[in-house]
Amino acid sequence: DAGITQSPRYKITETGRQVTLMCHQTWSHSYMFWYRQDLGHGLRLIYYSAAADITDKGEVPDGYVVSRSKTENFPLTLESATRSQTSVYFCASTPGTVATGANVLTFGAGSRLTVL
Amino acid sequence: DAKTTQPPSMDCAEGRAANLPCNHSTISGNEYVYWYRQIHSQGPQYIIHGLKNNETNEMASLIITEDRKSSTLILPHATLRDTAVYYCIVRVGPHTGGFKTIFGAGTRLFVKA
Numbered sequence: 001d002a003g004i005t006q007s008p009r010y011k012i013t014e015t016g017r018q019v020t021l022m023c024h025q026t027w028s029h030s031y032m033f034w035y036r037q038d039l040g041h042g043l044r045l046i047y048y049s050a051a052a053d054i055t056d057k058g059e060v061p062d063g064y065v066v067s068r069s070k071t072e073n074f075p076l077t078l079e080s081a082t083r084s085q086t087s088v089y090f091c092a093s094t095p096g097t098v099a100t101g102a103n104v105l106t107f108g109a110g111s112r113l114t115v116l
Numbered sequence: 117d118a119k120t121t122q123p124p125s126m127d128c129a130e131g132r133a134a135n136l137p138c139n140h141s142t143i144s145g146n147e148y149v150y151w152y153r154q155i156h157s158q159g160p161q162y163i164i165h166g167l168k169n170n171e172t173n174e175m176a177s178l179i180i181t182e183d184r185k186s187s188t189l190i191l192p193h194a195t196l197r198d199t200a201v202y203y204c205i206v207r208v209g210p211h212t213g214g215f216k217t218i219f220g221a222g223t224r225l226f227v228k229a
Contacts, residue, residue, distance in 0.1 A: 033217065042203070043160065043219040059218065090159050092217075103207075105152070105217060107159030 002026045006091050006108035013081050014116050021076045021111045023091030030096035032074040033105065034058075034066065036087040043090065049074055050096070081115045088112050120204045125224040128198075134191040136223050138204030141185040147206045149180060151189045154222070155200040163189065163202075194227045201225070 004025040013019050023032065030051050035043040035058075045058030047066040055066050063085060065077045074093075078085055089112075092105040121139040128134040140149065150165040164171055164178045166187070171178045177190040191198055203222040 035219070042201075042221040045216065045218055048216060056216070058216065088157065092159070104150075104162045104165070105160070106162070110157065110159055 004108045006111045010112050012114045016080050019078045019081050023074045025093045029093035031094045033092040034076045035090045038087050083115050086115045120220050122223045127226045128194045130229050134194040136189040136202050139186045140206045143206050149187050150205045152203045153200040196227050199227045
């Protein structure tokens with residue numbers, strides 16, 4: 001199916017465990033992003049990527065690791081999960097090549113992570 | 117990217133126009149204004165964007181002041197389904213490098229019957 005998909009949609013884990021959230025897009029978009037959204041708050045950028053093997057920190061990168069070996073995938077790893085990382089995580093992508101400035105972000109449905 | 121300021125919440129009667137303001141007084145000449153909305157716990161959804169001129173699409177209208185320091189998103193006939201958080205973002209276009217997109221707190225719009 002075309003689009004951007006996140007998995008798992010729901011995850012419960014324990015403090016100290018490693019968790020990987022997956023993001024897959026079928027459009028070959030250059031740019032991909034990871035955001036977190038805590039209850040009642042706006043979106044905060046964790047990491048983003050301009051292309052395969054190119055990643056950069058966002059506003060709140062501490063405690064997270066990303067990689068992008070293939071254009072279509074952008075996994076987010078919590079190497080040692082903490083309770084403060086309980087949140088909803090959104091992945092997004094954008095072409096990055098449209099001349100009109102319409103670098104519209106398309107978001108996934110989100111992954112709800114609970115760290116006990 | 118320039119910062120934006122939006123009111124935390126607004127009310128609107130169903131069927132009336134909803135006018136959502138955004139202040140972006142430090143916007144640069146090559147930065148566009150984008151609006152997204154987030155309904156309940158879904159992923160944000162793109163609404164509209166513009167550089168200088170007013171823009172309209174099937175969802176909304178975007179009015180940008182002449183000095184570009186502020187803008188207004190207009191939902192012409194708000195419905196209950198328009199209840200959402202609306203985010204105003206300013207960012208550069210594609211040929212100036214960097215697509216780092218920062219969201220603020222947004223405006224929570226309540227459409228009331």
